Amino acid sequence: MDRKRFLAAPTFSEYLKTVEKNRELWHALSRRAVADEATRERARAIPGSWHVVALTEDWCGDAINTLPVFDRLAELTPDIELRVLLRDENLDLMDAHLTNGTSRSIPVLIAYDADFEERGWWGPRPAPIQAWVMTEGMKLDVKDRYRGEVRRYYARDKGRTALDEFLTVLEAAALG
Incomplete structure (x- = not known):
């Protein structure tokens, strides 16, 4: 990642203007996204300046449920800037951040420092629901998996x- 590639990527609000699949849900969740004061204080306490790239596609339910809150945090934290890149158009980044070393699961958030050196990454979903998806969830048809437990979890x-979890990644990166 370099400054030019990062700055060429859309902001989250610019990305929202382009979504086609699940457009209403993306916009509804974006309007309701909240980063509480304790979370914002924790983010502001992390030293350094952070450039964050989110790899996504508009059809991804996990992205719909997480990227709006990441954007809200970035909006309210001066030292975090979020940009969005499409997974399928950025396979160099995606293939360097595979889930379990094999899957192009999204979203993925990649944290870069002020010099655009990668310092850590998070994805594709919070650990508790990822553990369920990889165990009990695998026993279900994919549509049933996401209609039920995953949707309830995010709600x-x-x-x-x-x-x-992402702030833990940034805190670790800031330490060294």
Whole structure:
């Protein structure tokens, strides 16, 4: 990643203007996204300046439920800038951040420092629901998996776990 590639990527609000699949859901969740004060304070306490790239596609339910809260945090945290790239148009980045070393699962958030050196990444979903998907969820048809437990998880969690896990990545990166 370099400055030119990062700055050429759309912001989240620019990306939202282009979504076609699940357009209403993307916009509804974006309007309701919240990063609470404790989370914002935690983010502001992380030293350094952070450039974050989200790899996504508009059909991804996990992205619909997490990227709006990441964007809200970035909007409210001066040292975090979020940009969005499409997975299928950026396979060099995607293939360097495979889930379990094999899957192009999204979203993936890649954290770069002020010099655009990669310092860590998060994805494709919060650990508790990822564990369920990889065990019990695999026993279900993919549509049933996402209609049921995954959707309920996101409705209850409202992005809090995803933010917590990503901030843990940034905190570790800031330490060294």
